[in-house]
Amino acid sequence: MATIKEVAAKTGLSPTTVSRVINNHPYVDANKRQIVLEAMEELGYVPNSSARRLRGQRTDTIAVIISRIVNPFFSHLIDAMEHVAAKEGYQLILCDSRLDKKRELQQLDLLKTKQVDGIILASLQNKWSVIEPFTKFGPIICCNEYDSNAKLPMVICDQEHGGYLGTRHLIEQGHKRIAYAGGTDRIELTRDRYRGFERAMKEADLAIDRALLFPSFYGIEDGKNIFQQIISMKQPPTAIFAGGDEVAAGIIREAKQFQYRVPEDLAVLGFDNQPLAELIDPGITTIDQPIKQMGTRAVELMVEMIKENHEVTYSKETLPLQLIKREST
Amino acid sequence: MATIKEVAAKTGLSPTTVSRVINNHPYVDANKRQIVLEAMEELGYVPNSSARRLRGQRTDTIAVIISRIVNPFFSHLIDAMEHVAAKEGYQLILCDSRLDKKRELQQLDLLKTKQVDGIILASLQNKWSVIEPFTKFGPIICCNEYDSNAKLPMVICDQEHGGYLGTRHLIEQGHKRIAYAGGTDRIELTRDRYRGFERAMKEADLAIDRALLFPSFYGIEDGKNIFQQIISMKQPPTAIFAGGDEVAAGIIREAKQFQYRVPEDLAVLGFDNQPLAELIDPGITTIDQPIKQMGTRAVELMVEMIKENHEVTYSKETLPLQLIKREST
DNA sequence: CTGAAAGCGCTTACAG
DNA sequence: CTGAAAGCGCTTACAG
Numbered sequence: 001m002a003t004i005k006e007v008a009a010k011t012g013l014s015p016t017t018v019s020r021v022i023n024n025h026p027y028v029d030a031n032k033r034q035i036v037l038e039a040m041e042e043l044g045y046v047p048n049s050s051a052r053r054l055r056g057q058r059t060d061t062i063a064v065i066i067s068r069i070v071n072p073f074f075s076h077l078i079d080a081m082e083h084v085a086a087k088e089g090y091q092l093i094l095c096d097s098r099l100d101k102k103r104e105l106q107q108l109d110l111l112k113t114k115q116v117d118g119i120i121l122a123s124l125q126n127k128w129s130v131i132e133p134f135t136k137f138g139p140i141i142c143c144n145e146y147d148s149n150a151k152l153p154m155v156i157c158d159q160e161h162g163g164y165l166g167t168r169h170l171i172e173q174g175h176k177r178i179a180y181a182g183g184t185d186r187i188e189l190t191r192d193r194y195r196g197f198e199r200a201m202k203e204a205d206l207a208i209d210r211a212l213l214f215p216s217f218y219g220i221e222d223g224k225n226i227f228q229q230i231i232s233m234k235q236p237p238t239a240i241f242a243g244g245d246e247v248a249a250g251i252i253r254e255a256k257q258f259q260y261r262v263p264e265d266l267a268v269l270g271f272d273n274q275p276l277a278e279l280i281d282p283g284i285t286t287i288d289q290p291i292k293q294m295g296t297r298a299v300e301l302m303v304e305m306i307k308e309n310h311e312v313t314y315s316k317e318t319l320p321l322q323l324i325k326r327e328s329t
Numbered sequence: 330m331a332t333i334k335e336v337a338a339k340t341g342l343s344p345t346t347v348s349r350v351i352n353n354h355p356y357v358d359a360n361k362r363q364i365v366l367e368a369m370e371e372l373g374y375v376p377n378s379s380a381r382r383l384r385g386q387r388t389d390t391i392a393v394i395i396s397r398i399v400n401p402f403f404s405h406l407i408d409a410m411e412h413v414a415a416k417e418g419y420q421l422i423l424c425d426s427r428l429d430k431k432r433e434l435q436q437l438d439l440l441k442t443k444q445v446d447g448i449i450l451a452s453l454q455n456k457w458s459v460i461e462p463f464t465k466f467g468p469i470i471c472c473n474e475y476d477s478n479a480k481l482p483m484v485i486c487d488q489e490h491g492g493y494l495g496t497r498h499l500i501e502q503g504h505k506r507i508a509y510a511g512g513t514d515r516i517e518l519t520r521d522r523y524r525g526f527e528r529a530m531k532e533a534d535l536a537i538d539r540a541l542l543f544p545s546f547y548g549i550e551d552g553k554n555i556f557q558q559i560i561s562m563k564q565p566p567t568a569i570f571a572g573g574d575e576v577a578a579g580i581i582r583e584a585k586q587f588q589y590r591v592p593e594d595l596a597v598l599g600f601d602n603q604p605l606a607e608l609i610d611p612g613i614t615t616i617d618q619p620i621k622q623m624g625t626r627a628v629e630l631m632v633e634m635i636k637e638n639h640e641v642t643y644s645k646e647t648l649p650l651q652l653i654k655r656e657s658t
Numbered sequence: 659c660t661g662a663a664a665g666c667g668c669t670t671a672c673a674g
Numbered sequence: 675c676t677g678a679a680a681g682c683g684c685t686t687a688c689a690g
Contacts, residue, residue: 001441001466003683014661019685027659044462049442050388051683053379054666069411075404082398082425086432094423096411103415112330113378114667133373137330220604249608256610275549279578281585281610332667343677348669356675380667383682443683 002043010039022047053114062302063093063116065107067123071218072274073244073291077122077144080295088303090117101125111137117306120298121145121152124187135312139305143298145189153305153315155298159189162287162321163196166241166269169285169323171204175239175267178206181226181251182243182271183216190216190243193271197241209235216243223250230266231258239267239329245274248284252328267329283326290319331372339368351376382443391631392422392445394436396452400547401603402573402620406451406473409624417632419446430454440466446635449627450474450481453516464641468634472627474518482634482644484627488518491616491650492525495570495598498614498652500533504568504596507535510555510580511572511600512545519545519572522600526570538564545572552579559595560587568596568658574603577613581657596658612655619648 004022008015013032020028021036039045053059064081066074078094085092093116095107104125110116111134118139121131128149134140135152142154163182170178180197183190201208211233214226223242227250230236242248248270252262260266262282270277270286277284297317304310333351337344342361349357350365368374382388393410395403407423414421422445424436433454439445440463447468450460457478463469464481471483492511499507509526512519530537540562543555552571556579559565571577577599581591589595591611599606599615606613626646633639 001443004685005683015684016661016686017659020660023685029659032659044441046438046441048383048683049444050379050382051666052685054377054383054668054682055684055686057666059379070401070404070408072399072401072404075399075401078423079399079425092423094407094421096408109375112373112375114330115378220608246604253608253610275575276605276608279549279582279605280608281582333669334667344668345670345677346675349676352669358675361675377667380682381669383666383684384668384670386682 001048002045004045004047007036007039007043007045010043011035057114059115059117060089061091061093061116062118062120062299062306063095063107063110064120064122065095065097065104067097067099067125068218069094069096071244071246072276073272073289074122076274076291077295080292081120081299084296084299085303088299090299090303097123097125099123099125105130108134108140111140118302120302122298139302139310139312141298141302141305141312143294145187147188151314152312153301155294155301155317155319156189157289157294157319157321159192159321160196160199162271162289163193163241164200165196165321165323166271166287167197167200168203169325170239170241170267170269170329171200171206173239173263173267173329176206177209177212177235177237177239179212179214179230179237179240180208181214181217181240181247184213186216193243212237217247218244220246220250220253223247223252224254227251227254227258231260237266239263239269241269243271245270245272245277245284245286248286248328249276249280252280252282252284263327263329269329273324277324277326282328285326285329286324288322288324290321294319330377331374333374333376336365336368336372336374339372340364386443388444388446389418390420390422390445391447391449391628391635392424392436392439393449393451394424394426394433396426396428396454397547398423398425400573400575401605402601402618403451405603405620406624409621410449410628413625413628414632417628419628419632426452426454428452428454434459437463437469440469447631449631451627468631468639468641470627470631470634470641472623474516476517480643481641482630484623484630484646484648486618486623486648486650488521488650489525489528491600491618492522492570493529494525494650494652495600495616496526496529497532498654499568499570499596499598499658500529500535502568502592502596502658504566505535506538506541506564506566506568508541508543508559508566508569509537510543510546510569510576513542515545522572541566546576547573549575549579549582552576552581553583556580556583556587560589566595568592568598570598572600574599574601574606574613574615577615577657578605578609581609581611581613592656592658598658602653606653606655611657614655614658615653617651617653619650623648
């Protein structure tokens with residue numbers, strides 16, 4: 001690759017001037033600017049990004065940490081984020097923690113090693129006390145998942161309300177034995193959702209049967225397993241609130257396989273409003289998360305922080321969740 | 330951030346020795362090694378990656394260019410690739426071209442700007458003549474999509490055979506009026522699939538009605554639109570071979586909405602064997618692509634090329650495709 | 659408007 | 675086994 005020196009040599013100008021042209025500085029003679037531009041073109045010159053980063057102390061790159069790229073929720077979030085990032089002149093680096101604490105830690109190191117200007121945590125594996133030391137090295141914000149101990153800016157959804165909305169809907173449909181498969185304590189997001197579930201149940205004077213609480217799972221296979229457990233219960237639930245549409249879809253699929261009618265024999269409620277929810281039969285009643293808005297806002301906030309050299313302090317933007325009624329309930 | 334100099338100062342050793350410890354060189358006194366390690370720990374030292382890259386002329390990073398991350402095909406491909414890359418000590422950068430030539434070109438520039446050691450093209454927007462000049466700057470390989478003019482290593486699937494397999498299956502089910510919605514000429518991959526369709530039709534002495542050929546589309550909405558077109562035909566097809574499972578799912582969804590029975594009134598065949606294909610009702614008969622194997626192999630090949638300083642020459646590994654029979658045909 | 663010089667933080671021959 | 679020096683390719687005060 002040609003270097004700035006070669007461009008300088010070819011034009012008879014100094015590297016400084018060439019650099020000024022590259023960086024669009026004012027105060028470069030229009031004529032000389034033209035000459036430099038042509039020389040760069042001819043030599044196929046492109047600035048070496050490592051050198052720029054080393055010298056300029058910025059990378060124009062943002063890392064996003066998620067926990068599972070094959071989850072459509074995350075791929076749509078990434079899609080939305082990338083869109084804004086590109087518009088703002090930033091590159092996005094996708095980091096998949098695969099729910100692994102050590103991997104997340106390695107990915108946070110990108111900030112220390114100066115590979116990125118900031119990190120958006122769309123999932124959260126480590127505790128705040130572990131993450132906190134990294135905030136010294138650049139902006140970190142939460143988007144989607146969160147930890148209320150964390151002194152970080154957050155762009156999140158009102159999960160408690162989501163849990164409440166879904167549960168109340170099931171109750172309104174006449175259900176009294178309601179299973180909950182969103183998990184109760186893995187992370188704060190699931191805890192808050194569960195609190196919404198609790199609130200709705202309490203409001204309706206319904207008891208929560210601990211036998212009907214399932215850990216939070218992600219995939220289709222998990223949904224199938226949950227149905228298998230339900231089918232073998234002496235007192236099965238009449239409705240189930242799943243932790244995500246994929247889980248809901250797995251439950252429905254397996255239910256149909258075993259000649260259960262949805263929603264008559266078992267009502268199923270999802271979460272996320274993924275494209276999938278509308279595709280399967282019956283369509284999944286679900287809680288819509290404003291993914292695009294959340295991703296967009298998180299990147300905007302991050303760019304702002306990087307540019308303004310914001311220090312990282314607590315702030316919280318909460319977006320609303322809404323119920324989408326379909327045929328599975 | 331602490332620098333190598335500070336570590337050196339703290340230990341009373343030279344930066345050279347510290348560097349040797351960082352890079353696990355032999356010939357460092359075991360004792361001193363220990364001292365350096367402790368100092369790094371205490372200072373929270375992490376090497377600046379831009380400096381390393383600039384000096385070492387390598388990034389240990391590979392870019393993968395895809396055309397649409399929300400396509401489950403690509404998110405699963407990325408997932409498989411990331412898995413191997415991490416194991417081999419490489420970082421993966423996800424580049425979404427969004428089917429845009431200019432964006433793809435910018436992403437190819439990552440090689441020139443030395444941000445990555447190599448590029449895996451999982452989709453292809455530009456012609457070979459446009460891509461060719463970039464091969465001077467580092468290894469580029471094709472994975473999934475391809476261009477047979479390209480003098481590049483490729484890891485691909487036998488698309489012609491896939492098109493043939495699916496079509497023959499529909500013919501065996503007794504269909505004679507078969508629609509094809511995989512596109513006929515956008516890219517070589519779709520062209521080859523279409524050639525398989527043609528071969529099967531010809532073998533069975535069936536005519537291809539041009540009115541039943543649809544461009545290649547991607548999403549659920551496209552599937553719905555296709556069904557709308559079919560429903561308004563005087564001589565509608567009895568079966569349709571879609572370009573992907575999402576399109577097939579869209580067709581099926583819309584068909585059911587209009588009281589069409591699948592497969593009795595319209596048989597639908599997909600492509601990819603995405604999780605979706607098994608979830609919806611009826612399950613989608615589809616052509617399975619060995620995504621994991623393809624992604625794994627591509628990264629292995631790339632790592633090999635980077636390490637061995639392979640020059641980029643033509644080579645081709647073709648993986649087999651197979652028919653998965655479900656209820657939609 | 660322009661250029662010489664210093665320096666970002668590393669690693670790699672080279673010499674010992 | 676160890677260190678001084680050069681240099682990777684840029685950009686940014688500084689001086690003019």
